[in-house]
Structure formats: structure tokens, C-alpha cells
Amino acid sequence: MKQRGRHRRRRRGQALRATLAGTALALTAAATLISTSQATGSNSPGGLTALRSSSAAQQLRLHENLTSRDTLDTLSGNMGGNVGVDGVLDDTDHAMRNTADCTAGERAALPVEPTATRAYCWDDADARTGQWQPRSVTTSGDADGSGRWGTRPVILAGWTHRDGQAAAPTRDEGLARIAFVDATDPDALTYRWVLLVAPRSGGKDFTAVHSGLGGMAWYQDKLIVTAAHGEGLLVFDLHRLLRADVDSGAVGRVGDGYSAAGYRYVLPAIGSYDPEGGACTRGRDRAVPCFGSLSLDRTTAPDSLVATEAAGGRSERTRVWRYAFSTAAYRTGLLADAQGHVDAVEAYSTKGTGVSGVLSHRAAGHETRWYAVRPSDSRARHGSLWRQTGHGAEAATCTADQSHACWGLGTGSLSYWQRTGELWTLTDTTAQRVLYAVPLSSVDGSLD
Template sequence: MKQRGRHRRRRRGQALRATLAGTALALTAAATLISTSQATGSNSPGGLTELRTASASQQLRLHENLTSRDSLDTLSGNMGGNVGIDGVLRDTGRPMRNTSDCTADERAALPVEPTATRAYCWDRADARTGRWQPRSVTTSGDAADDGRWNAHQVILAGWTHRDGQAAAPARDEGLARIAVVDATDPDALTYHWILLVAPRAGGKDFTAVRSGLGGMVWYQDKLIVTAAHGEGLLVFDMHRLLRTDVDSGAVGRVGAGYSAAGYRYVLPAIGSYDPEGGACARGRNRAVPCFGSLSLDRTTTPDSLVATEAVSAASERTRLWRYSFSTAAYRTGLLADAQGHVDAVEAYATKGAGVSGALSYRPAGARETRWYLGRQADGRTRHGSLWRQTGHGAEAATCTADQSHSCWSLGSGSLSYWRRTGELWTLSDTADGRVLYAVPLTSVDSSLE
């Protein structure tokens, strides 16, 4: 019976890929709607410039601050114990819509070239809300070599609360939530919301975490995300997912129980990485960079966390750098440190503006690392561009129809590479086009060549 079930799922997966291939052809034909005048990032940023000075290294240095285990254990005990990812996924989830059920506007938000081979749209209520924005993605392909968390294949998508309406409750602004997507069955994805929180009062209470969630990486048993306003990083333990027992708009302890603004699950922070040079800054005086996006590179030794600088679209340069993960058995998923200090092991500057996501990857036998940069268009109604940079130059994906570079998705987010499947995962964010999708990295390289 199990063998037959696997065959059925394989046939459904093949049917889905065939459907998406047809969608890809339709989207390629739609490329004629994009004019060359709409191209974004048309001017090549050229090669990456390596940053080697002592001052550049000092500006990227972090200090590790971990919450006491006693506080974390107190909170877990008060809330009935840790439920973990498996406990969340055993609960009833919201179904994601397959490509055939996505709207025309949602499908139009996908890349023109290279085309997506897997694409999913959110529950209609989440797809239409203007108060939350999807920003980042990471997967169990980042977390583990085999791409599984226990028996599941999982995708995490980070959303942040953004509501410009004057009547919106101030307490909600900047709230950070994550969609935990069960992607084990490619034909039937479901997801569950969890709210990010931080313990306080020695673990007897918690408060909401506020973050733009521009970047997020799940490595081993830890989740690292960008902090509020890009000022450093926050760390979470994926084993310490907790369930609330009070359904109210409050966040924290309510009487004898705990509430999380209506969310059933919370993930408490276990620590942070703060810039040693002080608060980050944008604009001209930005010695200490604010964090933009994050991704994982498993082709370095040891594995590394890749970060980009959050800058304005008009900026003349954007910094890209990496930190090594610790190889100590008792420091799983944490960054390498020496007495609490974390130093960047590599740093570059690119002239590419509007970087929304970056991924570094060095193929076997290659002489240098390739950096893939997703860049936003000037307006939210235009497709962005995707560049591959090295120290020697840059190439962009080019639309076959008009030879412009406006081929990437609308409102693209961070990038994540699932090495076992060879897929690059990301998401789009426009008012009418929020889609979680995957593109084979080989297709990306082919479109660049």
C-alpha cells in the first residue's frame, strides 16, 4: 500500500510539473508586454569589489548575546512544554493553492525568464491582506543535508506587519510572523502561522518581536532572522516552539495563561547578534550596515551565513558579506565566535542598487564563487532583474521577447537554495501577486548564458 501511495504522489507531482511547464510557456509569451524602457538594472554593476581593510571588518563585527537556558526552560514549562515543528504540522493547516488555482494577476507576478517550475499561492484571505507583507524564505533544505526535518519537507516564509492606516493599532506595527509550510506532498501544501516573541521576566512572560524579516535562514536547529530596522540578528531554537492557551489580542501572559494576538503558536528568541560598532545607519553615513536579506551557503568550509546591506535604491553601492557557522557540537546552528565576537570572513561591494535578495554558490570545480542578486524595479508594477556577479563581471537574465532585463518576479524577496533538489526558492509580493515559487538554479544559469 505504501509503495502504491508513493507512485500516486509521483504521478501527481509529474502532472503538476507539466501544468507548470504550460504556465511557464504562457508567461514567456506574456513577456512581450514588458518594454525595454521598463528595464530595471539595465546598466551592469560590473565585478564585485573585495573589502579587505581593518575598518571594513570592524564595521561588520557582531557580538553574541544568548538568553539564559533557565529563562527559556521556565517559559517552556509554564506553557506546557515544547511542541516543535512536528507538533505544529500535526495541527490543521491552511491549504495553499496550486498554480492552476492562482489568479491571473498572481501568475503574472512570476518570473518571465527563467520560468518557475513550482509555484503556490496563499489562502485568499492572506493573499489579499494589505497589512502583512511576505519578505523572506528558508527551507528544510537549508536546515539539513537531506532536506527533511524529521519526516517532513518544510518551507518557512517570513511576513511582517505593515499598515500605513492612521487608525491601525500601533501595537501591531512591525509584528513578525512565519508561515510554516508542510511541503512533503508537492500537490497539497498546507501552512500554519507562528508568531515570533522574546522571553522576559525570567521566562515568566514574553513580548512580541518586531522585525522587517528581510532575511531568514534555518540552519540545523536554529533560525536566524534580521532584527527590527536591520539592526543585527535574532536567533531562535526550532525545538522550542510553544502553544498558547488564551485566544485574545494581547501578546504575553494573560491571567494564568498565554496569548499571542490570536496566534496558536509562538517561537521565542534565544539570543541576538548585535553590531559592535553601534546602531546601523542608512544613507551616506552608513559605516555600520543595516541587514537586508540573508541566505545560506553550503559550498563554503564551514557553511556560512550570507548577508546583504539594506540601502536605498539610489545607493551607489551595496555591501555583501558572510559569517561562518560554528562547527562545535554544542553550538549547533550558531555563528562561529571567539569570546562572544563574530567576524565576517569575506566582504564585497556591488554597484547593483535595490538588492532584495542574494545567494552565493560555488559549483564543484569552479574557480570562484557566483553571487546571484535579485534586484527590485523602481516601481511595484514592474518586474525586477536577476544578476550573477563574480570578481570579474556581471551577467543578467534577459527576456527573449525584448532583450530587457525585467525578467525576474514582481516584488521579489530573499533567495534560498535547496541543494538536494537544485531549486532556488523565493517569493513575490505585490498587491495582487503573492506567490511562493521555485526555479532550478540550472535554469537561472542558462538564462544568464
């Protein structure tokens, strides 16, 4: 039965290109009805302004706090040992729908210009739940230059608990889970949920991690995500995925076993990066910024983690910056400076506001380009994708009235898969949730 289902998904996947082409035509026709006054991103964010003062640098400085190896080994030993990424992917229990199986509403969330070349929708329950919201994406294209983790291409999608119902337990608000997506067969993606947790009691127990997951970047064997309320970053080791052996609503030790709120797998944090300047503050240029989105840049030397400030008011400027990854063999996937201090190596401000995703990339023969997603004020309208340098900004124009509302509907963070040249992102609106890829060359072509 499982094999026949896989064959059906392959046949449906063969219609991908034709479906996307038809969708692009339909969306382009619909986009001509959007007026310039309605479209977000009609006003250019302008060029980037470098931040070079010592006070600006101090605001971005982080302190590294790593959990002891003994604590992590104790938890792993108590839970039967590490299963790793392959252990999770060998046990996937959800199937993504190919574009041909997505609803018309889901396809309408795709970008108008440039068009997606690959797009997938979640299974019905995850597509429509009001309790969880997709926020960020990273891939094995970030983790390794080969584009694979072991033998498989993998996509990680971060979701956070956002249940607005008054009867919902407050302890669940902000719970963070990640979909581990096996992308080996591009016509039959499958996934499994993993709950993020933090060790406690010397590794004898764990508790749930609360995070908005606005940003996430997978580099080598480490996964770095934004912490709760943008207060710094959390670090996870992809070798330390563990299996819970008790199926209950509890999180942590239950009797002689471990439970993870009904999830079979957990990923425990191995440390954090906390702002040295104290608590973050939204919307004040001279304050410690709250982290918004994250992405990886493999075109710098060394590779770097790119961050953007969490969205503030529409009148506030937004800061974007980067930290260098360590090149020391014993600090794989960690940020620079073994002394525990992490300084931004580059920082800018932009007039672009409400940024939900940012990516930095330097192509041969060009200066570094920064790509920023700006959602619409209305969740019913497409957002815009701007390319910025120190000299100015460009965005695609996709309507007869010169509107820039061309990007996806309610899109989150960005991730660049260097080996394939694809820019990956996802949309977050209930019943219009799509995971999709657009060639970065197509993005540049639409801007040029």
C-alpha cells in the first residue's frame, strides 16, 4: 500500500512544471488588479547604511554559554542514545503534497514574479491547524557544501505554537517544533516532527523550549535558532537527536521514561548566545536589537550567520548584520571567539521596515547583495522582495500599475541552497501554507 501511494505521488509530481506555469499565468492576471496604494513595498527602502560606531558594535555583541558535555551525555544515555538525522528520516510519518495536489488557495500564496520552480504543501492537518504557525526554513544546502546530510537532501522547517484560544494551556504558547523533511525523492517529500527541548537537572530531565522560531540556520552539525521574544540565539547539535519512550502530554521525565507532548523525537539545546548588552528592545536604533530572522552566507570568508532585527514600527529603521563562524576544528558550527564573546563583523541599517526574512549573497563579479522580504500590511496581499546594496534597492514589478507586491503571501525567512542555486522560503497563512523554491538567478533576473 505504501509503495502504491509513493507511485501515485510520483505521477502527480510529473505535472509540477505545467501546474506552476498555469499558476504563474493565473496569478499574474490576478496581480494586475492590485493598486499601488494597496501594495506593500511600493516605497523603496533605499541603500544600506554601514554602522561603524563602537556603540553600534556593542549592541550586537553576544556571549556564548555552552551546556556541559557531561549533562548532554547523561541525557543521551538515559534516553537510549542518539538517533541522529537519519534515525528521524527513517521514521517519517507525514507526506507533503506536490503542487498539483495543493488547493487553489495554497497555490495563490506563491510569488507572482519570479515564479516558483518547486512548491509543496503540508498534509491536511498541518495545513489547517490554527495552533501552529510555520516561521522559518533551512536546508542541508546550508549545512554542507555538497547539499546533502549524509546521502540525503534535507529541509528543516520551524513552526511555533500560536494558539489564540482562551482555553489553550499557557504553557504551550511558544512551543517550538521542527519538520525534518526527507527531500530525497523530489516527487514524494515526507517529514517527521521533532520537539525542541532544553536539558535540566544535570541531564536527568528536560523541559520544552519556547521560541518564535523567526529565524533558523543549519551549519555543519549545528542548528542555530532565534530564542523566545528574540532574546538571543539557541544552539542545537544535530548528532544529539533523541527518542522519547513515553507517549503522553507531559514534557520531560515521566517515571522511568521520557515524554515529549506526544512527539516521538526531541532535539535538546546544547547552549545559547545571549546579548551582552542586556534585554533586547524593539524599535529603538540605539538599543540591543531583538533577533528576527537568520540565514547562512557561504560567500564570505569565513562563512557567516546573517541576522535581521525583529520587525518594529513602520517608521523605524531596521538593522541587518553578520557574525563569522569559527574555523577551529574543535568548534564546528559555532560562532567565532573561543573566549565566549561574539562580535558582529559587519552591520547596516535600512529604511526597510517589517522585514520577515533576509539573505546576503555575493555572486562572482558583483558586490554583496542583501535580499529582504517585506510582507504586506494586509495578510490578504502579497509581499515584496527587495535587493539592496549600499547604492540603492530594487524590487520586481509585476503589475500594470508598477506595484512591487510580487513575492509570496506572508513569507518567512530565506535560505539559499548553493549547490542547486535555489532560494527557499515558506508561507505562514492558515490554509495557504506552501514551502517553495525560486532560483536566485530568476530573482536577480526579475530585478535586472
